[in-house]
Amino acid sequence: MREKTRAHYRLVDDVPEEVKRRRHEELASALREESLAFHKSLIGTEQLVLVEGISKRSPSALQGRADSGTKVIFENIGAYEPGDYVVVRVSNCSSQTMQGEALRKTTLQEFYN
Structure with missing residues (x-):
């Protein structure tokens, strides 16, 4: 409990550590499953991505964020800078990230109209 x-002053923490750990693992597992299902539903779609910079794991790729807040990784073809909006076709995913192919640079107005 927060001090x-x-x-903190009035209640007793009577939940055993093992129960806390199990509950946490169950919740984390459910979150991963739901997140993966959501990301899989986006495979084949075009997503608006705000470029953040070079991917931490691959210097030949860029990373950005989709509208949902999900990290999106795509190949750096040299035409995009941090702050640019890019249309990315999602081709693969995990529970935490999506991978795809950059199609074109765009603007918010252009993408949503």
Whole structure:
């Protein structure tokens, strides 16, 4: 419990550590499953991505964020800079990231009209 709160002073933490750990693992597992299912539903779609910079794992790729906040990795063809909006066709995913192919540079107005 957080210190200096009413709960800290008035309640007793009577949940065993093993139960806390199990609950945390169950919740994390459910979150990963739901996230993966959502990302799989986006495979084949075109997503608006805000370029953040070079991918940490591959210097030949860029990373950015889709509207959903999901990290998107795509090949750096040299035409995009951090701050650019790029249309990316999603081709693969995990529970935390999506991978795809950059199609073109765009603007918010152009993408949504």
